[in-house]
Amino acid sequence: MDLTQLASVRTPRSRDELALAPGEVFLGGGTWLYSEPQPGVTGVVDLMTMGWVPLERRRDGGLRVAATCTLEQLNAIRPELGGTASPVFAQAVRSLLAGAKVWRTATVGGNLCFSAPASPIPALAAVLDASIKVWGPGGKRRIAAADFVTGAGLNALEPGELVRAVDIPAAALEARVAWRRIALAPLGRAGVFVAGRREASDLAVVVAGARARPGVLRFERMPEPGELAGAVDALGDWYADPHGSAAWRRAMAVRLAGEVRDELEGAA
Ligand SMILES: Cc1cc2nc3c(=O)[nH]c(=O)nc-3n(C[C@H](O)[C@H](O)[C@H](O)COP(=O)(O)OP(=O)(O)OC[C@H]3O[C@@H](n4cnc5c(N)ncnc54)[C@H](O)[C@@H]3O)c2cc1C
Structure with a gap:
């Protein structure tokens, strides 16, 4: 230490x-x-001594993930709790470059607040349209997951505030969700995550890792491949560090968004 x-x-x-x-x-x-x-x-x-229930279904059918839920607990979500979207929780956890020892200890709130481009939980929360429940000296408030990370290692928390939970609405749990991750090396830190959620005819696409903060695109119908590629490209602000150049991240974001679209195209 x-x-x-x-x-x-x-x-x-x-x-x-x-x-x-x-x-x-x-x-x-x-x-x-x-x-x-x-x-x-x-x-x-x-925060671990607060005794918050790690995962609970809410009366409205949504899922509350406590900030102290470990990545291992999130990885093990079954459809009774995670609905149709269940597989994406494990995909997000496995996108973090770490082994079982870290998964057992690291928390959802910790990854969210770490807020690095390589942090998968902000992208997971954004694609599931979650709201972040925040407690602080000024009382309680909520932040839309898509707005939580504001830059590399930066987030919307004010001094003294903490994340209490990530609340995922019932509709998102019953949506079809796709997830892609790529790194420069097979065991390298992730350079790009792209996730998509299809709910009725709507499509939401989250581009993370490739930018300092996740970018969220929303479509009211399935976009044509070229339209989606153009929208991803237009996000701009591509991030560069030893885990990938800006040009590589841009290219991979466009490619993975296309894969996510294709996977979800046939989904009702
Ligand atoms: C081998 C290894 C590999 C790693 N790979 C990755 C990776 O690929 N991607 C990645 O993102 N990270 C990675 N990390 C960093 C880190 O382990 C993860 O981000 C992890 O999820 C942090 O969770 P934690 O609960 O341990 O957070 P902590 O270390 O306890 O805290 C992280 C930060 O968040 C704050 N914090 C924690 N919980 C809350 C809360 N509820 N409200 C407000 N603030 C809070 C803390 O004050 C601190 O600033 C790695 C670490 C190791 C050791």
Whole structure:
């Protein structure tokens, strides 16, 4: 552990105990937080002790995924909870470059808040039209998943706010969803994710990894291949780092979006 200034680890049991003191940050699984120096961090507030139910069907048929749900728990979702969309949860988890040890510990909220281009949970939440339930000093609020990540490693949380849950509407759980991921090397960190959701005649396509923040495209009918390729291309702002050049990411985003479209074309 590289947190050399750490003086306290708090284990809250109620909402009142979630107010951050100066120098404190929230702790999910700690797979990133404990993996590198965090200058100025003198305390962590461990969200795992809040005892939130990891996965629950809501009265309206939607699915609540707690911020503290681990990636392993998300990977194991069955159709009773995840509906027709179930397979995409495992596809998203397996898109993260990590093994079982990290999956067992890393959380949905941690991946969302890490907000890296290579983070699959923001893309999963966006393609499932989720809303992010946020608790903070100012009260509770919701952020549309598509608007949560605002840049590479940046998100819409205000100081002191935390992610409580990702709420997925019932209609999205019964939609057909397709997922693609590509990396420069077979075991490399993901460079591009493209996901699509077909609900009735509507198509939503999320382009992530290729850009600093996910781009969401919505169509009221199945677009022609050229129309979709043009819309993906027009997203622009292609990201570049050692895991892929901007030109490669743009090309792969267009190609994978076409594959997602083709997979969903026949879906009712
Ligand atoms: C071998 C390895 C491979 C990895 N590969 C990837 C990868 O391919 N893609 C990727 O995205 N990441 C990767 N990571 C980084 C990290 O493990 C994941 O992003 C993981 O999902 C983070 O989840 P966590 O619960 O461990 O978060 P933590 O490390 O606990 O926290 C991450 C950040 O989110 C904040 N946070 C956590 N939960 C909340 C919450 N509910 N509300 C508000 N803030 C919160 C923390 O303060 C911290 O800033 C990898 C890590 C390792 C060790």
